[in-house]
Amino acid sequence: MLLLALALGAANCSRPIPEPEPEPPRNIFLLVVDTLRRDHVSAHGGSVRTPNIDRIARRGQVIAEAVSSFHQTTMSMGALFTGRTPSLEWTDGDRLDWNGKTWCGLTRFARGADDDCIPSSLPTLAEGMRALGYRTIGVVANELLYEPGGYRRGFDEWREVARAPFPPDRNRRYALPRRLAISRRASKVNAEVLKVLEAQPEDQPLFVYVHYIDVHEYGVLKRPYAKAVELLDADIGRLLEALEEKDLLRDSLIVLTSDHGEELYETHALETQARAHFGNPSFEPVLRVPLVSSQPLLQEGEALVRSQDLYGLLLQAAGAVAPPPRDTERDELFVSEHDFQTYRRGRWKSTRRRDGKTSMLFDLQTDPGEKRDVSDSHPGIVAEHQARMDQLGSSLAATGKQSATLSESDAARLRALGYLE
Numbered sequence: 082m083l084l085l086a087l088a089l090g091a092a093n094c095s096r097p098i099p100e101p102e103p104e105p106p107r108n109i110f111l112l113v114v115d116t117l118r119r120d121h122v123s124a125h126g127g128s129v130r131t132p133n134i135d136r137i138a139r140r141g142q143v144i145a146e147a148v149s150s151f152h153q154t155t156m157s158m159g160a161l162f163t164g165r166t167p168s169l170e171w172t173d174g175d176r177l178d179w180n181g182k183t184w185c186g187l188t189r190f191a192r193g194a195d196d197d198c199i200p201s202s203l204p205t206l207a208e209g210m211r212a213l214g215y216r217t218i219g220v221v222a223n224e225l226l227y228e229p230g231g232y233r234r235g236f237d238e239w240r241e242v243a244r245a246p247f248p249p250d251r252n253r254r255y256a257l258p259r260r261l262a263i264s265r266r267a268s269k270v271n272a273e274v275l276k277v278l279e280a281q282p283e284d285q286p287l288f289v290y291v292h293y294i295d296v297h298e299y300g301v302l303k304r305p306y307a308k309a310v311e312l313l314d315a316d317i318g319r320l321l322e323a324l325e326e327k328d329l330l331r332d333s334l335i336v337l338t339s340d341h342g343e344e345l346y347e348t349h350a351l352e353t354q355a356r357a358h359f360g361n362p363s364f365e366p367v368l369r370v371p372l373v374s375s376q377p378l379l380q381e382g383e384a385l386v387r388s389q390d391l392y393g394l395l396l397q398a399a400g401a402v403a404p405p406p407r408d409t410e411r412d413e414l415f416v417s418e419h420d421f422q423t424y425r426r427g428r429w430k431s432t433r434r435r436d437g438k439t440s441m442l443f444d445l446q447t448d449p450g451e452k453r454d455v456s457d458s459h460p461g462i463v464a465e466h467q468a469r470m471d472q473l474g475s476s477l478a479a480t481g482k483q484s485a486t487l488s489e490s491d492a493a494r495l496r497a498l499g500y501l502e
């Protein structure tokens with residue numbers, strides 16, 4: 082658009098042609114690949130060849146510094162859907178218990194114990210898209226996004242892949258994780274997406290959110306992690322091809338990211354052989370995520386993009402004019418965990434145990450693997466980070482502690498995904 086305007090302007094110097102306002106995309110596709118590490122995507126210089134993901138970015142952007150707001154689906158998607166920092170902070174430096182009401186990280190907005198995990202007072206991304214004229218469609222394969230909810234709010238169509246064959250006998254469902262994993266793999270998700278799209282009215286712009294879980298389930302599916310990424314990339318290719326055939330990609334925006342990364346038995350300063358995405362504390366492999374878009378999404382000068390920033394970036398791309406909500410600075414990351422608090426700004430990253438027994442500082446520029454605690458050499462930065470964490474801890478504190486305990490079905494779902502023993 083800009084190049085065209087400049088070229089026309091050059092041809093007619095006496096009367097410069099103003100640059101036209103960019104049109105919002107015809108359709109918007111948000112593809113979330115659960116548990117996808119940034120360093121396993123070739124567009125990011127990663128170790129796995131992912132030609133289909135790379136293709137998305139060919140005329141758009143590879144956003145180098147995208148990070149998860151929290152190393153777990155419910156929190157990071159809660160952030161992405163609301164633009165808010167997910168948090169377990171409660172008053173006096175204490176933290177909320179982790180349960181079905183608090184696991185979106187948005188308890189501070191709840192209006193009572195019966196409110197949703199994404200509280201009803203918060204507008205969601207899908208509601209915003211709908212207000213901008215998009216027909217909103219969500220197809221998800223991670224059951225942590227089913228209930229207790231809020232995730233589906235604002236979607237005209239909402240499909241939970243592989244939910245139907247298993248309830249009401251929940252015990253049977255969770256006894257068969259491999260069968261469940263197969264029944265909700267990416268090919269099934271794609272088929273569901275195409276089926277829903279088939280039934281939509283013509284002429285209305287679409288916002289389509291697709292959440293894949295295959296890479297998360299590499300263990301259950303008995304695949305090496307890298308192989309799971311490679312296979313998923315091929316499925317992304319199949320979806321894009323089908324969308325292309327239906328002419329749904331023309332003048333449209335595709336954004337692909339992940340909700341969090343994964344530890345692959347790496348060793349860090351504090352723990353040895355970290356695995357999965359449990360965090361506590363959240364080292365970089367669980368936080369770094371890929372982010373590619375088929376049209377430029379970021380303004381010059383913006384660097385760090387957290388899950389919650391995608392809320393504003395996507396709505397702005399769709400034509401929203403109001404600025405997104407802001408409860409932390411744009412260039413900082415605060416991860417409010419069960420046992421730890423982690424803070425990052427620029428190259429420096431601090432992590433401290435809530436009980437005060439451990440506090441560490443890492444220089445991500447010289448030590449990206451977070452193996453050396455350098456707090457002794459940089460007391461000024463440590464003090465700055467500690468003060469900021471205290472400040473954010475109280476500004477993000479929930480106003481009333483939720484007493485909800487984990488229901489049996491919530492516990493079963495957490496167990497199935499490996500979050501609970």
Ligand SMILES: [Zn+2]
Nearest residue numbers: 115116154340
């Ligand atoms: Zn996840």
